[in-house]
Amino acid sequence: MTDATVHQPSASASKHAHSLLAADARTRKRNAAERRFRMYGIAAISVGLIFLVILLFTIIRNGIPAFTQTYITVEVELPEAKLDKKGNRDIADLKKVSTFGYAPLIDNAIFTKVQELGIETPFEKPKKMRSLVSASAAAQLRYMVLENPALIGTTVEFEVLGSSRVDGYMKGRVTRDSVARDKNIDAEHFDIVDAMAQDGSLARIFNWAFITGADASESRPEQAGIGVSMIGSFFMMLVVLGLSLPLGVAASIYLEEFAPKNRLTDLIEVNISNLAAVPSIVFGILGLAVFIQFMHLPQSAPLVGGLVLTLMTLPTIIISTRASLKAVPPSIRDAALGIGASKMQSVFHHVLPLAAPGILTGTIIGLAQALGETAPLLLIGMVGYIASNVPDGIAGGFLDPNSSMPAQIYEWSKRADPAYYERAWGGIIVLLLFLMTMNIIAIILRRRFERRW
Amino acid sequence: MYDVTRDSDVDTKATKLSARNVQVYYGTTHAIKDVDVDIEDKTVTAFIGPSGCGKSTFLRCLNRMNDTIDVCRVEGTIQLDGEDIYDERVDPVQLRAKVGMVFQKPNPFPKSIYDNIAYGPRIHGLAKNKAELDEIVEKSLRRGAIWDEVKDRLDAPGTGLSGGQQQRLCIARAVATEPEVLLMDEPCSALDPIATAQVEELIDELRQNYSVVIVTHSMQQAARVSQKTAFFHLGNLVEFGETGQIFTNPEDPRTESYITGRIG
Ligand SMILES: Nc1ncnc2c1ncn2[C@@H]1O[C@H](COP(=O)(O)OP(=O)(O)OP(=O)(O)O)[C@@H](O)[C@H]1O
Ligand SMILES: [Mg+2]
Numbered sequence: 001m002t003d004a005t006v007h008q009p010s011a012s013a014s015k016h017a018h019s020l021l022a023a024d025a026r027t028r029k030r031n032a033a034e035r036r037f038r039m040y041g042i043a044a045i046s047v048g049l050i051f052l053v054i055l056l057f058t059i060i061r062n063g064i065p066a067f068t069q070t071y072i073t074v075e076v077e078l079p080e081a082k083l084d085k086k087g088n089r090d091i092a093d094l095k096k097v098s099t100f101g102y103a104p105l106i107d108n109a110i111f112t113k114v115q116e117l118g119i120e121t122p123f124e125k126p127k128k129m130r131s132l133v134s135a136s137a138a139a140q141l142r143y144m145v146l147e148n149p150a151l152i153g154t155t156v157e158f159e160v161l162g163s164s165r166v167d168g169y170m171k172g173r174v175t176r177d178s179v180a181r182d183k184n185i186d187a188e189h190f191d192i193v194d195a196m197a198q199d200g201s202l203a204r205i206f207n208w209a210f211i212t213g214a215d216a217s218e219s220r221p222e223q224a225g226i227g228v229s230m231i232g233s234f235f236m237m238l239v240v241l242g243l244s245l246p247l248g249v250a251a252s253i254y255l256e257e258f259a260p261k262n263r264l265t266d267l268i269e270v271n272i273s274n275l276a277a278v279p280s281i282v283f284g285i286l287g288l289a290v291f292i293q294f295m296h297l298p299q300s301a302p303l304v305g306g307l308v309l310t311l312m313t314l315p316t317i318i319i320s321t322r323a324s325l326k327a328v329p330p331s332i333r334d335a336a337l338g339i340g341a342s343k344m345q346s347v348f349h350h351v352l353p354l355a356a357p358g359i360l361t362g363t364i365i366g367l368a369q370a371l372g373e374t375a376p377l378l379l380i381g382m383v384g385y386i387a388s389n390v391p392d393g394i395a396g397g398f399l400d401p402n403s404s405m406p407a408q409i410y411e412w413s414k415r416a417d418p419a420y421y422e423r424a425w426g427g428i429i430v431l432l433l434f435l436m437t438m439n440i441i442a443i444i445l446r447r448r449f450e451r452r453w
Numbered sequence: 454m455y456d457v458t459r460d461s462d463v464d465t466k467a468t469k470l471s472a473r474n475v476q477v478y479y480g481t482t483h484a485i486k487d488v489d490v491d492i493e494d495k496t497v498t499a500f501i502g503p504s505g506c507g508k509s510t511f512l513r514c515l516n517r518m519n520d521t522i523d524v525c526r527v528e529g530t531i532q533l534d535g536e537d538i539y540d541e542r543v544d545p546v547q548l549r550a551k552v553g554m555v556f557q558k559p560n561p562f563p564k565s566i567y568d569n570i571a572y573g574p575r576i577h578g579l580a581k582n583k584a585e586l587d588e589i590v591e592k593s594l595r596r597g598a599i600w601d602e603v604k605d606r607l608d609a610p611g612t613g614l615s616g617g618q619q620q621r622l623c624i625a626r627a628v629a630t631e632p633e634v635l636l637m638d639e640p641c642s643a644l645d646p647i648a649t650a651q652v653e654e655l656i657d658e659l660r661q662n663y664s665v666v667i668v669t670h671s672m673q674q675a676a677r678v679s680q681k682t683a684f685f686h687l688g689n690l691v692e693f694g695e696t697g698q699i700f701t702n703p704e705d706p707r708t709e710s711y712i713t714g715r716i717g
Contacts, residue, residue: 338554
């Protein structure tokens with residue numbers, strides 16, 4: 001290079017190019033396209049967010065009332081003459097008094113309260129008070145007495161579960177007009193409700209029974225809870241986790257690290273991807289045919305539900321596990337093999353720990369999917385079954401008929417009484433809380449175990 | 454043209470690895486064509502040649518790392534101490550403990566520096582207790598010329614080191630398992646001149662006990678550290694002989710044009 005070939009840069013540049021201070025046409029066009037693309041993205045995300053907000057708002061507004069319930073606190077007299085005629089507190093004799101013996105006691109207690117408060121009412125008989133309380137109230141009182149016979153002969157303070165109409169009135173779902181043709185309750189009852197609410201003996205309190213309780217019959221929505229189906233879901237998730245995690249991870253490790261690449265493994269790979277796309281109801285009918293009709297496992301059992309959901313979750317777990325195994329750089333495998341580690345040592349000592357966060361996230365997301373799945377449960381009888389008993393013991397948990405949270409929600413949403421509609425929304429909130437917790441756990445695990453290489 | 458310091462003490466050594474008629478195919482690509490090489494014990498052998506000529510491929514045949522590549526097929530015989538390493542009774546895992554490898558790209562485990570070194574001795578049961586293991590770790594890190602830089606942070610992750618430090622860590626890791634042959638694929642391509650000099654010193658030291666095979670793109674390095682040099686071109690072994698001979702008086706015109714910078 002000689003001096004003669006060196007030009008003054010500004011002299012030559014001004015001939016060929018525009019000033020850098022003003023964008024040329026091409027750059028302007030490119031920038032406009034970029035801005036437009038950004039706008040599309042923002043618009044898409046905004047639409048999504050708006051829908052999410054509407055969804056959450058609706059769910060919370062409709063579901064929150066399910067978490068409170070109206071109770072009437074009254075002093076209930078438990079006369080020995082009615083409950084224990086022989087007076088010897090023999091539990092066998094006590095059991096002979098049915099709920100029909102207890103219901104009038106509650107009626108009387110409320111009627112007394114009404115008179116004490118000086119509430120004006122056209123009703124003259126205590127029996128008329130029965131519309132205010134849940135049909136289950138007498139059973140609860142009886143249960144309390146049988147648990148503790150010493151109460152007989154005393155007067156106890158008892159929180160009577162209000163009827164669903166009273167509860168609905170307190171929540172604004174039921175109005176005086178809407179009960180005009182309701183034979184269960186009269187508008188005059190609401191005068192009592194208003195007065196008692198003012199007095200404080202009738203109040204909406206936090207509804208633990210909804211979270212811990214069992215489903216109830218069509219006519220007593222005030223008693224229904226999601227607790228037992230939660231247990232059903234829990235046992236199903238145990239089955240799903242216990243089967244699909246080890247099976248899925250073992251299958252993925254084998255396919256990804258050990259299996260020869262040939263026609264057969266290609267076929268398996270294609271099939272796994274296809275399985276992930278199979279509608280879940282198909283797994284339900286498969287479960288019905290195989291687990292119930294062929295293997296004679298009990299119907300409506302969380303074990304069967306879990307098996308069906310395992311079939312559904314396996315492809316998800318296998319696909320995500322393989323993806324995270326693939327993401328481990330091959331140089332790590334080479335490094336281990338290069339210093340004389342066996343294939344298995346290299347996989348278990350080096351590859352698997354690096355893939356673990358991905359595997360865990362995939363598993364939790366698979367579980368969350370399974371937790372919210374309803375369709376396959378339709379076919380194995382977990383929908384429509386009224387889960388009214390808490391299963392006793394572990395074996396019972398797996399084998400006794402039960403429901404699951406989404407199946408319970410589906411069941412409630414089918415029932416006529418609007419009180420159930422409210423409970424369905426409440427159940428959705430519980431389910432969403434579970435799903436959110438699981439997703440948060442997935443994120444935390446990911447953050448904690450993720451390592452750079 | 455090149456400063457060849459060591460030479461002519463090579464004739465008396467026993468053959469450690471011998472390759473005969475080695476062919477390597479990647480699917481239908483014929484990557485190594487009919488290569489015969491004898492790698493002597495207690496000797497440094499350099500593989501040189503233009504990029505893509507098959508140096509790494511051939512090196513990986515020597516400890517059967519090519520087994521991990523599905524499309525790769527190796528033919529011919531390679532013997533270690535007279536035993537065919539591709540015999541079906543040979544467990545490649547056992548072979549790789551004897552023939553260690555340092556890769557072109559540094560690849561420390563995402564574990565602590567200590568565990569990086571200790572992993573090999575642990576799986577091969579080289580240390581009876583913690584004290585012995587500590588000793589092996591220290592010795593290996595010293596031989597890898599990295600002890601002074603990391604001795605205060607053995608618990609820090611190996612992946613947090615600089616590229617050159619990582620490569621020396623990998624060398625230390627390979628040395629820790631006491632291999633009989635050490636294969637090094639461009640070990641100094643990520644190192645500065647000081648670290649390079651340290652690694653070259655290490656290679657020279659290793660030569661007292663082991664045989665070392667090193668792939669390098671640096672003619673100077675080949676001339677400095679090796680006693681034997683093999684020149685590869687397009688999958689063929691063009692010339693193999695004493696380093697001094699190759700660099701001062703090559704027989705093949707292709708070798709000459711490569712080392713003088715005309716092909717490559
Ligand atoms: N895994 C592989 N699959 C298919 N072909 C490969 C593979 N690895 C290497 N090859 C081919 O084999 C030939 C030799 O490659 P190799 O990596 O041995 O070259 P090299 O001499 O080490 O080159 P460099 O100096 O750039 O590292 C090249 O043509 C390459 O494309
Ligand atoms: Mg190479």
